[in-house]
Each structure stands twice: as structure tokens, then as C-alpha cells.
Amino acid sequence: MNNNTFVHKYIRPLVSKEDLCVDMTAGNGNDTLLLAQLAKKVIAFDISAEAIRRSKERLKDYDNVEFINDNHINVDKYVKEKVRLFIFNLGYLPHSDEDTVSKAEDTLLAFKKAYELLNDGGYIIITFYIGHKGGKDEYYLLDDYIKKNRLQILETYSQDKINSPITYIIRKPNQKR
Ligand SMILES: C[S@@+](CC[C@H](N)C(=O)[O-])C[C@H]1O[C@@H](n2cnc3c(N)ncnc32)[C@H](O)[C@@H]1O
Structure with a gap:
């Protein structure tokens, strides 16, 4: 089983329709889609405008997703409630140039902020x-x-x-x- 399959199986029982979840790396929207199906609300970040375009297209039938085209280090500017689950799927946007690749220092800062925003008993899933x-x-x-x-x-x-x-x-x- 690849990591994405593992992650999706793991997430399913953890999230319910009362929860806020945050996708820190929306990419093509695969993880955002799963979270939109499970959660009350999803906030999805990506630094790449192309990724946000692809994810919006993928999620066009869902009205519980807010997309943010910004670096996820700014997560605390946008997320004001406690979060049940954050997902980071690092690396770069598939079928794109490698300029979008995640950077270690930014990832660490975003991770620290995510941990602060987590509910007690909440999860960070990072690949x-x-x-x-x-x-x-x-x-x-x-x-x-x-x-x-x-x-x-x-x-x-x-x-x-x-x-x-x-x-x-x-x-x-x-x-x-
Ligand atoms: C492997 S892809 C994510 C795949 C996605 N989870 C999916 O289900 O399709 C990694 C994404 O992280 C984004 N990214 C990299 N650094 C970022 C940052 N600092 N803030 C927000 N997004 C970032 C890239 O633009 C890319 O779209």
C-alpha cells in the first residue's frame, strides 16, 4: 500500500461532521477531497496558484472548503478555531516545475503553528x-x-x-x- 492509501485509511475513522480540518498542501486536491467528505469544514492551503486552481476544480461540488493561496507558514492568520486534524503532504506539485517544493525551515514553522492550533486529542499527519x-x-x-x-x-x-x-x-x- 502506498503512503496516500495508508493515510486515507487512517484518517477515515478520526474525522466527523463536527470537525474543522486543514490541508496544508492541497496540491491536486486528493486529500482535500477526502477531508471535505468527512469534516464539517476544510481549509486548504497551497503556495502554488496552479495547485489551488486544480483543487478548486476537483472540489467544485463541495461548499465546505475554503482555499487559501498562501504559504502555510501564515496558517495562524487564517485559522482562528481549534483544529481536529492537519495534513501535510510535502514535496512539490505533481506535473509541475520543482519551484513549488516545500522548504525545511518553512515546514518546521508551519508544523509548530499547526501544533499550537490543534485541539487536544487532535492529529497531524505528515508525509x-x-x-x-x-x-x-x-x-x-x-x-x-x-x-x-x-x-x-x-x-x-x-x-x-x-x-x-x-x-x-x-x-x-x-x-x-
Ligand atoms: C505532494 S503535493 C500535495 C499533494 C496533495 N496533498 C494531493 O492530495 O494532491 C505538495 C504541495 O505542497 C505545496 N507547497 C509546498 N510548499 C508549500 C508552502 N510553504 N505552503 C503551502 N503549500 C506548499 C506545493 O505547491 C504542492 O502543491
Whole structure:
């Protein structure tokens, strides 16, 4: 099973029609589409205008999605409510030039902001493309941050091949009383 299939299977039981979810990398809209089917509302970011165009076209039958053509480091300017689940599917827009590739420092900043905006018991699902240019550095930077800060990694998933993408499922614990 590839990472996208794994992620979609994992997400289904986690999201309900009361939830706000955020797609940090809309791309072609595949993840946005799944979230739109499951959640009350989805906010979908992409730095690429072409990605936003493709995603809007893909989601044209859904009225519960807000698209934002901006760098996801600005997530806190737009998202003012607590979020059930964030998804990051890093790398670059398929069938496009590589200028859209995610950058390690931006990804780290966006990840930190996403964690702040998460509901207790909420999830961040992040997939790293370590075979892409800069992808390994991005993975090591985030992995280091996640481990140093003892964030809860519920699962990691990767196919057993060289340079396969790596997915982390991260959960923000419920506050202890
Ligand atoms: C692998 S694609 C995402 C695929 C998408 N999740 C789907 O289901 O089709 C990665 C996307 O991340 C976007 N991206 C890269 N850096 C970004 C940033 N800093 N802020 C927002 N989007 C970014 C790219 O433009 C690209 O569309």
C-alpha cells in the first residue's frame, strides 16, 4: 500500500461532521477531497496558484472548503478555531516545475503553528518525500524537532524500499486534569 492509501485509511475513522480540518498542501486536491467528505469544514492551503486552481476544480461540488493561496507558514492568520486534524503532504506539485517544493525551515514553522492550533486529542499527519531534492534535510529537521519535544508519534509508515516516503501520525495528548 502506498503512503496516500495508508493515510486515507487512517484518517477515515478520526474525522466527523463536527470537525474543522486543514490541508496544508492541497496540491491536486486528493486529500482535500477526502477531508471535505468527512469534516464539517476544510481549509486548504497551497503556495502554488496552479495547485489551488486544480483543487478548486476537483472540489467544485463541495461548499465546505475554503482555499487559501498562501504559504502555510501564515496558517495562524487564517485559522482562528481549534483544529481536529492537519495534513501535510510535502514535496512539490505533481506535473509541475520543482519551484513549488516545500522548504525545511518553512515546514518546521508551519508544523509548530499547526501544533499550537490543534485541539487536544487532535492529529497531524505528515508525509516526507526523502527521495526529493532537499527532502532528507526536511525530514531530519522535523524528525529532530518532534523527538526533542517528545511529541507523541502514534505510527510511522513507509514502504520497504530505498527513499520511500515516510509518514508520521502525531497526536496531541488530551490535557491531564
Ligand atoms: C505532494 S503535493 C500535495 C499533494 C496533495 N496533498 C494531493 O492530495 O494532491 C505538495 C504541495 O505542497 C505545496 N507547497 C509546498 N510548499 C508549500 C508552502 N510553504 N505552503 C503551502 N503549500 C506548499 C506545493 O505547491 C504542492 O502543491
